[in-house]
Amino acid sequence: MSGNSIGVLFRVTTWGESHGKALGAVVDGCPPNIDLTEAAIQEELDRRRPGKGSSTSPRQEVDLVEILSGTFEGKTTGTPISLLIRNKDCDSAAYEELRNIFRPGHGDLTYEKKYGIRDHRGGGRAAGRETVARVAAGAIAKKVIARSGIEVLAYTQELGGIAVQAISLTEIGKNSLSCPDQKAADQMEKRLAQARKEGESLGGIVAILVKGCPPGLGEPVFDKIDADLAKALMSIGTVKGVEIGAGFQAARMTGSESNDPITPEGFATNHAGGILAGITNGDEITIRVACKPIPSIEKTQQTIDRLGKPATISIRGRHDVSVIPRIIAVCEAMVAICLADHLLRQQAQVGNG
Amino acid sequence: MSGNSIGVLFRVTTWGESHGKALGAVVDGCPPNIDLTEAAIQEELDRRRPGKGSSTSPRQEVDLVEILSGTFEGKTTGTPISLLIRNKDCDSAAYEELRNIFRPGHGDLTYEKKYGIRDHRGGGRAAGRETVARVAAGAIAKKVIARSGIEVLAYTQELGGIAVQAISLTEIGKNSLSCPDQKAADQMEKRLAQARKEGESLGGIVAILVKGCPPGLGEPVFDKIDADLAKALMSIGTVKGVEIGAGFQAARMTGSESNDPITPEGFATNHAGGILAGITNGDEITIRVACKPIPSIEKTQQTIDRLGKPATISIRGRHDVSVIPRIIAVCEAMVAICLADHLLRQQAQVGNG
């Protein structure tokens, strides 16, 4: 219980179900005197919204955010910031058949086993829609870390088995898949279109960069910055793996290959991904997360109902074919929240966050 | 700050430096009336000790644990359990040269940047030796989860690029590398011997299995069981990546491949790794972690000193060639601590942990 908050000092609590009245977040511990308007948050929310690409759902939530507290005349006051996003475009009737059946790959079964009760409509709290509150809170976190010159940037590294070959960060904003390699993006679009036709879904890999992070963030030995980043990212429903720097490739290196030589100008390589012994080293932080395919597919699947009897299911609701690219904004938000928290923690103990 | 505790209800706080007087842990929140003796903890500590294999350090700490509080007549009382392990075989003189130089791949630089002061002897708090306290606390966690029929088992899946081909769990205890494939183990030993000769070190991958875990553990949306497991494991100094179930492979699957069909007898496959929507589903939990090569190598490396001047370093202390197999017991400990905490959390809110 109490699992709906993250962060020690910059603390985000989220709430809300996919087809309930609303979703939202309370951000406690935000420093005072930071410019904050609904427009700035809206901008991030719009990045998470269903777009026009081949991967996204026909459900069209406007996702209008309302700031209910914690600001005064356009600035944060240091008191908790409450964010509200009403649900409007809910079509719960379409979910009525899910009341008594468990969708494979979804939380239907586990929520039922855990709580003995669940809001089956649209996946309830386990729906991807839950992340709208993360993105809203993340927009505030981004403002906090920007004061220290930190910027978070995520992009599509792989989708449906198609990996980027060349990385040009300026390309990211130019295609609907947030892909830094336009050629790869074109192939991904085709793969998405094919999957949609087949009633299938696709997984992918998101890469995250943090630029401008000062050294010294992270609280060994358990709240290391990489440990907290891993938690923050793995808490996104779709994520099945997280790696920092060289990640799983580091397991195949020798010490002399893996260690980043230190020079007066900085590190000669960055296999560490900007983190040494759980503390940022001043270099770019590099992270990759593995996203599983969206479990809601039209293809017929084998399952059981609430009585334990065998059943089949074909999910015809409005669903994305891949969490990419919508998950990009969510990954950025979680990393920003984690960094904002650690900035304040370092400032508390040592005074120079 | 305050980064040295983990867990909400089963809460472990560790302390101690590699070459300080001692290391230890305080375990708060352990249920009362559990049999607990120093011998049971010692058994786990001995698994972490430098062994006789090719990978391990000549430093020979007896690592005797003393229970200072929290038990009475051989049983836990519900009050905090304090564990003490004195450092004995310290050879700090060998580290004197490290006072003013930063070892590549180590926390020397980042501790200095973070705190403005560091205990350079043996890596201080950033040393692998810190994990002795984790293993001691983990031994208690194992007793807590055993009451619910849960068992944690880790083994070497890959070392120096050599992966196991066949998995026979009964083999694990039969070789010094905790490897479930004896043939692979033989090759790994050769690879280790070669690396030692070259003044190098090796990385590897550890696989972790959790058997007998009941469904319902995990606290969405941030304290999902996979999020907390990822944090617990990523907090181990050597770990650069964590994946659950199919992990990064899931990113290349389609929805119908990735989703585990549900049958009246259970799940037909286990790509989810025993976790759905952040809650255990009753199936085996499967995790893999990537361990980087030990950064202390004899091979000469490029670095800088505290004044920022270029320098070279060749580390000749007593070091392992790989964290495998000693890290195996540490991984098990962290998973056990995480599960013990979530068992109590589920018991608190729903009453049937």
Added chain:
Amino acid sequence: MSGNSIGVLFRVTTWGESHGKALGAVVDGCPPNIDLTEAAIQEELDRRRPGKGSSTSPRQEVDLVEILSGTFEGKTTGTPISLLIRNKDCDSAAYEELRNIFRPGHGDLTYEKKYGIRDHRGGGRAAGRETVARVAAGAIAKKVIARSGIEVLAYTQELGGIAVQAISLTEIGKNSLSCPDQKAADQMEKRLAQARKEGESLGGIVAILVKGCPPGLGEPVFDKIDADLAKALMSIGTVKGVEIGAGFQAARMTGSESNDPITPEGFATNHAGGILAGITNGDEITIRVACKPIPSIEKTQQTIDRLGKPATISIRGRHDVSVIPRIIAVCEAMVAICLADHLLRQQAQVGNG
């Protein structure tokens, strides 16, 4: 920072300013399958509302609560419960003069010193109106503890120097001051009318009883039940003192007077106030809190403005003459929240909350 949450397992986060858009609370960790409707919460909120007695403010907020998440078909689901209360009857213009002046006895000065910015309208987050969110969350807590047979009851023990002489719990609901002694209540009403005429305000003492509390609640040594109750109650803006059982009188007793003899039928006396060594002993919990006079008074007072220059102030807004009786519902809410949390904590560690 992050000071807007209370409770470890039954965790309440509140937000909102007196003259902002709304106030609210998020309750995380509530057990599932508890009946919960807006009407049940509304009932508690109505107890806190300005009444018809001599002590209360002319401001008339309807304080309609909306449950935005965490319930399904009238029952809690175990996910966070978000509660929203819109502000409607705000007259911020009346507060414009307070933008640049600090009211004595208020948080104006300290919020300014702490955050460097403050919402001056109606006292912002420091207003008594903040407690509406506590009462809403407390209504849920009351349902949680009622399942274990626990009931919280508070009443006016003293107001404006007039103390109750006889205690008849059945009288409490019969007068507008929640006073168990009708004769004293009559005198209190006169004292309130006089104070109002004089442009003054009054303080008082609230007594709180907890009936039906099982033994075993409380987590030594820091989260003792009396320590957590003291914090919960002292966190109410108006409270300047808390005592348990014999309280300050215990300081004047001898050991044989203070110790409650134990008999097979229970304790012969209850100077302990139902708590021994920080753990409930099964007897009634008894608490008293001292409430200071409301600082907003019409009488002219000496103060300074934001530039530090001397000034005088006479506050003519709509204010109560005493926090009693409206604070009664707030005290009950805080005690209920604290007990709900400790019930879950005991259930987690020992299994029989």
Added chain:
Amino acid sequence: MSGNSIGVLFRVTTWGESHGKALGAVVDGCPPNIDLTEAAIQEELDRRRPGKGSSTSPRQEVDLVEILSGTFEGKTTGTPISLLIRNKDCDSAAYEELRNIFRPGHGDLTYEKKYGIRDHRGGGRAAGRETVARVAAGAIAKKVIARSGIEVLAYTQELGGIAVQAISLTEIGKNSLSCPDQKAADQMEKRLAQARKEGESLGGIVAILVKGCPPGLGEPVFDKIDADLAKALMSIGTVKGVEIGAGFQAARMTGSESNDPITPEGFATNHAGGILAGITNGDEITIRVACKPIPSIEKTQQTIDRLGKPATISIRGRHDVSVIPRIIAVCEAMVAICLADHLLRQQAQVGNG
């Protein structure tokens, strides 16, 4: 569970039983580069030790503290500081008869009810001896707050019904009762001698002053500084009441009496006790705590045994007649720990702790 830690950023975890092997504390989050030696901690511990006055126990623990981690060459390093105090002068045999009987006024009964098991020797974790760890940790907290010019000072205000009449802070150190009024101290000594002769014990009131505290500390709305101070102090076993500033007297004042007029030179009075709306206002913080008489008395008392049968008990062990003056150092420690934590919290969010 997990009730043995206090503080969010400056976090103290204590452990240990009265007749176990040792007691201790882990202090996590202490800023680096603070001078810290065992001698400085020892000085505080010696203040808590049984003295030569009439009130104290013949048990003579040397209470030697050992710093096991977290310092390097006489300075804190920012890593957790582990403190160890071995128990030496235990006479557990004297407690054997307490295995099966519950002492009135003690935690014997409640620990048994809570955990189903207890270490009966010397009161186990519920013994006054537990506070030795608080004082050790408090010595470090005092160093942290001293950097911001904050000093904590406690003294005996009342003992056995005898209150100080005049307060001369310079007198405090001159008598064994830490009493600022030598004449009252003389009477208190007589009262103590008489109580000892009668097989009785006495309660009293401790006053605590905080000088030099900057404005701005405290985290509304739940972690107000007065709320956290109340918790910290009420968590001391002997404390039954806490009041801030005018405390219970404020309940009898009118608004114009209670409000402290603000002048360019500061507050004209200090009924607020240095705290407004849960935030320090720059004035002296004033607190009083009520201590109950020590429950261990020689006088025969009525009780029950573990089978619930009536019994009588006369406690002949080595016991103090009053917790005063030994509790003085404990009160100071708890206040210092609370302030150190809030200093860091303010520094984190606003940057000028």
